[in-house]
Amino acid sequence: MKDTNTPSENTQHCGLVAIVGAPNAGKSTLVNALVGQKIAIISPKAQTTRARLMGIALQDQTQILLVDTPGIFTPKKRFDRAMVAAAWGSAEGANLVALVVDASSGLTRRIEPLVEAVAARKEPKVIILNKVDITPKAELLALAQKLYEAIKPEALFMVSATTGDGVADLKRSLADMMPESPWHFPEDQVSDVTDRMLAAEITREQIFLQLHDELPYAAAVETEKYEERKDGSVAIHQQILIARDSQKAIVVGHHGARLKEIGSKARAELSQILGCKVHLFLHVKVSPRWDEDRDIYNEIGLEWVR
Numbered sequence: 001m002k003d004t005n006t007p008s009e010n011t012q013h014c015g016l017v018a019i020v021g022a023p024n025a026g027k028s029t030l031v032n033a034l035v036g037q038k039i040a041i042i043s044p045k046a047q048t049t050r051a052r053l054m055g056i057a058l059q060d061q062t063q064i065l066l067v068d069t070p071g072i073f074t075p076k077k078r079f080d081r082a083m084v085a086a087a088w089g090s091a092e093g094a095n096l097v098a099l100v101v102d103a104s105s106g107l108t109r110r111i112e113p114l115v116e117a118v119a120a121r122k123e124p125k126v127i128i129l130n131k132v133d134i135t136p137k138a139e140l141l142a143l144a145q146k147l148y149e150a151i152k153p154e155a156l157f158m159v160s161a162t163t164g165d166g167v168a169d170l171k172r173s174l175a176d177m178m179p180e181s182p183w184h185f186p187e188d189q190v191s192d193v194t195d196r197m198l199a200a201e202i203t204r205e206q207i208f209l210q211l212h213d214e215l216p217y218a219a220a221v222e223t224e225k226y227e228e229r230k231d232g233s234v235a236i237h238q239q240i241l242i243a244r245d246s247q248k249a250i251v252v253g254h255h256g257a258r259l260k261e262i263g264s265k266a267r268a269e270l271s272q273i274l275g276c277k278v279h280l281f282l283h284v285k286v287s288p289r290w291d292e293d294r295d296i297y298n299e300i301g302l303e304w305v306r
């Protein structure tokens with residue numbers, strides 16, 4: 001635990017909130033909104049968040065550690081199992097389990113097992129109905145009632161992570177539920193994601209955004225080298241791993257145009273986040289079984305599962 005050197009040590013509060021929910025519920029968007037800064041990537045495609053990320057939100061004297069998890073779904077492949085294991089693993093030892101529900105989709109059969117699983121958890125729970133900006137009020141109230149009865153949470157919130165509606169109230173209430181404890185991180189730290197990892201995630205987000213119809217989930221990004229230069233800029237070398245030769249042509253594009261576009265958007269975003277000039281070098285590598293490679297699991301923060 002790090003010494004935060006803040007004056008009023010004895011009145012500090014700090015606790016862990018595990019954010020769980022179905023893929024696409026808006027968990028990453030919500031964590032970014034609570035932290036007030038982008039720490040997790042977002043995409044309209046489900047299952048974007050692969051590893052466990054921690055966002056650190058500050059509310060007065062309270063540090064709220066928000067563990068953003070991969071969406072919980074019924075896993076089939078090893079990679080999927082690793083994602084779901086990471087999600088539940090992060091709920092262990094949490095002070096609060098927060099179930100985020102996409103209110104606009106309602107109580108679908110897909111999330112019923114998740115609701116049951118959350119109801120059975122021993123930690124205190126809250127329900128967060130997200131996407132209220134696109135949910136009719138009557139549906140919202142009916143859903144709130146059903147979920148309240150099923151889970152019996154400490155509290156239920158209605159928010160829009162994208163418009164920010166209800167987010168400040170949610171943050172204050174979460175802070176009120178955190179136990180008295182010294183802060184676990186320095187005041188200015190917003191996440192436990194390393195710059196290397198974030199850089200890989202930003203490139204992966206661009207691949208998603210630009211190619212999700214042609215290349216769903218078939219790519220991983222590894223930061224091979226991350227170098228801070230004397231002139232204050234950062235040079236980042238990354239490998240884009242794809243499963244098949246045919247996908248290489250898609251990622252590279254005509255005369256390299258697609259790769260250039262992925263690189264230039266990722267570079268612009270990284271340079272904004274890191275606050276310096278970024279040189280980004282992307283290499284595409286065909287690695288037929290990248291999702292069976294232990295090193296890649298480590299790099300993106302997932303545990304290897306059997």
Ligand SMILES: Nc1nc2c(ncn2[C@@H]2O[C@H](COP(=O)(O)OP(=O)(O)OP(=O)(O)O)[C@@H](O)[C@H]2O)c(=O)[nH]1
Pocket residue numbers: 021022023024025026027028029030041042043044045046047048049050069070071072130131132133134159160161162163
């Ligand atoms: N209209 C609306 N859209 C939202 C809101 N919150 C999130 N979204 C959108 O929902 C989609 C999924 O958001 P994410 O934050 O990536 O969802 P997630 O739950 O982290 O998804 P996984 O990574 O798959 O687990 C994105 O297109 C978001 O822009 C909201 O409050 N209102």
